[in-house]
Amino acid sequence: MAVLGPEVCFHGYDSLITQCMGLGALREGQRVHAHMIKTHYHPNVYLETRLLIMYVKCGSLRDARMVLDVMPRRSIVSWTAMISGYSQSGLHFEGLDLFLQMLKIGMKPNEYTFATVLTSCTGPFGLENGIQIHSLALKSNFDTHIFVGSSLLDMYAKSGKIHEAHRIFDMLPERDVVSGTAIISGYAQLGLDEEALDLFRKLFNDGMECNYVTFASLLTALSGLAALNYGRQVHGLVVRREVPFYVVLQNSLIDMYSKCGNVAYSRRIFDSMPERTTISWNAMLVGYGKHGLGHEVVKLFKSMNMVKPDGVTYMAVLTGCSHSGLVDEGLDIFESMLDEKSVKPDIEHYGCVVDLLGRAGRIEKAFNFILDMPFEPTPAIWGSLLSACRLHANVHIGEFVFQRLLDLEPENAGSYVILSNIYANAGRWEDVLKVRQLMKEKTVTKEPGRSWIDLDKTVHTFHSGDRTHPQKEEINAKVMELFVKIKEAGYVPDLSCVLHDVDDEQKERILLGHSEKLAIAFGMMHTSYNGTIRIVKNLRICVDCHNFAKFVSKVCGRELSLRDKNRFHLVVGGSCSCGDYW
DNA sequence: TTAGGGTTAG
Incomplete structure (x- = not known):
């Protein structure tokens, strides 16, 4: 860094500011600024703007804003750079506010300003502002500018308006890697x-x-x-x-x-990385967790010496512990969060603890934990406890929890199915009927179940009761063949998984049409004897299909890898890596 | 001098 002598000219300052910007050297930058003030040097608009940009790039928005506030004449570049600074730091409200101030004094935004300010249009009120800014851009003919256009389409995609995003993409007079990536990632x-x-x-x-x-x-x-x-x-x-x-x-x-x-391959990549971010660690922890490798999760987490864990890290670790039954380890880690205070636990973390306790059969403890939480319990949290009630046959608390879920989201079919499982398990068939009746009274909706398998470079998707697949007859025949085989080995269809008001024979037929079973049958038909059959389901796997898979793995000697919404189920020799809790 | 897309969880 050059030495600041008593007299520095315009070019000298400009070059010093450039150096500070390149190095991200805030303190040096502040020295240069102080020198200007001390020597009564009056920078012109250009140099003031450069100072502002230097502060933005060195991460001091406060200094940048101070420069902007004292500028006698603000250039469009200075406005834009300041908005950009706010936007990059996630201070979207401040960015939008500044943009409005700019409009108020009659300053016209240019394509840089539009491209920048639109990135601040996220969050609950983001789209509302974004639509107004869009119409402004339209009036100024900037809407089809490639940078403005990709900002616009990204904003719509992130607000869930993917069709509008695609429309803008289609209308762009030219496209490039950024606009193309924005629309692909929007869908993803x-x-x-x-x-x-x-x-x-x-x-x-x-x-x-x-x-x-x-x-x-x-x-x-x-x-x-x-x-x-x-x-x-x-x-x-x-x-x-x-x-x-x-x-x-x-x-x-x-x-x-x-x-x-293939979590082992993930680890190879992880180990080969010359540098890792918290996200690298999180991705690896999540990977182990989804595969039920809880000990690996805890081991990896404990080796995070140089990297700061964040909220996602704790989510990954607590979920990993929960899925592997590492109750005490999980509780210790949650306690450490409360003690260390570096990451404040949010409701999701509390939800993990409910899951941990519930899985271990400590239903009452989990119940009390929910009541004592500093948050209002969400449907997901009650839902997790309801699953635990099913696993540990706790009808009493299960019924109470179901009532809470009925208040919060009466349209969610999942809760009815679990309560029905709980009653069926207790042999309370009249109550199973009551649940079915209740379900009829409410308009219960269920996201359609889908399962798929990636074979021969094609993703084959199955829906429940699929009648459209070109090989439907062979697939149904294969399902029946498996059904007969595993029935001999002791498989009993779990009719409580069907809540339609039909006779038992019909229920059996519905169960056999579940998309998981179709995909398993299809996989059996098209893979070699030794290979693992890899199925994916968009929802949680149902109890009956889980049982079906376990019997198939035992009777047919096949390994099945089922990925559902939450985790992997590696089903081998009649048992599942999830330990029947999911 | 200022600008757009990105990875983990849910």
Whole structure:
């Protein structure tokens, strides 16, 4: 850094500011600024703006704002740079407020300003403001500018308005890697994984440029689909194209491999990384957790010496402990959160503890824990306790919990099914009927169940009672064949999983049409004897299908890997890695 | 001088 002499000229200051900006050297920057004041040097608009940008880049928004506030004449660049600073720090409200002030004094935003301010239009009131800014951009003819356009489409996608986002994308007079990635990731972030993959294929075939961000977004969609074959292909493509393995991309690969069932490969990538962020650790912890490898979760977490855990880390660790029955370890870690205070536990963390206690059969303790929480219990928390009541046959608390769920979300079919399981387990068939009646009275909705299997570079999807599949007859015959075989080995269909008001024979038929069973049968038909059959389900796996899979694994000597909404179930020799709790 | 897309959880 140059020495500040008694007299520094414009070029001297400019060059010093540039150096500070490049190095992110805030204190040096402040010295340069102080020198100007001390020597009564009056910077022009350009130099003042440079000072402001330097402060933004060095992370001191307070200093930047001070410069802006004392500027006698503010340039559009200074307004935009300040809004950008707020936006990058997540201070969206401040960014929007400044934008409004700018409009109020008659300053006209340019394409830079629009592209920036639109990134602040997130959160509950984000879209409301965003739509108004969109119409302003339209009036000033900036809406089809490539940067403004990609900001706009990203804003709509993040607000769930994916059709509007796609419309804007289609209208862009030119597209590039950022706008293409924005729309793909928009679909992926909404869980519209197939759409994301289809769009990627189309754009890729049209010759779209791809970079590490594009591939990271695409891998998110492949994680969602558990499409291991595609995932491997994309990994290969990344290597062949010599796309730089930035941390973000490696994190996506860790996530993709573990969610596609190959957690050992995730660990290889994790171990090979020259530098890791908290997200790398989180992705690895989540991977172990989903596979029920709780001891690995705790071990890895305890080795996080140089990296600061965040809220997601604790979620991953507590969920991992819960899924593996490491109750005391989980409770200790939750206690440490309360003691250390570096990460304040939120309601999700409390929910993990309810799950931990419930799984261990400490139902009353879990119940009291909910009542003592500093938060209002959510349906998810009551739902977790209801599952525990089913596992540990606690009808008394189960009924109470069901009432709470009935108040909070009467339309959720899941709660009715679990209560019905609880009653059936206790042999209270009249109450099973009552639940069914209750369900009829309320308009209960259920997200349609879907299962899929990734075979021969194609994702085969099945719906419950699927009548559209070209091989439906062979598949149904295979399901029946398996059914007969496992029945001999002691499988009894769990009719309490069906809440339709039909006779038992019909219930059996409905159960046999569940998408998981169709996918299992299809997998049995198309894989070699030794291979693991990998099935994915969009919801939680039902009790009967879980049981079906266990019998199939035993009777047919096959290994099944079932990924449901929450975790993997590795089913081998008649038992499941989840220990029948999920 | 100022600008857009990204990875973990839910």
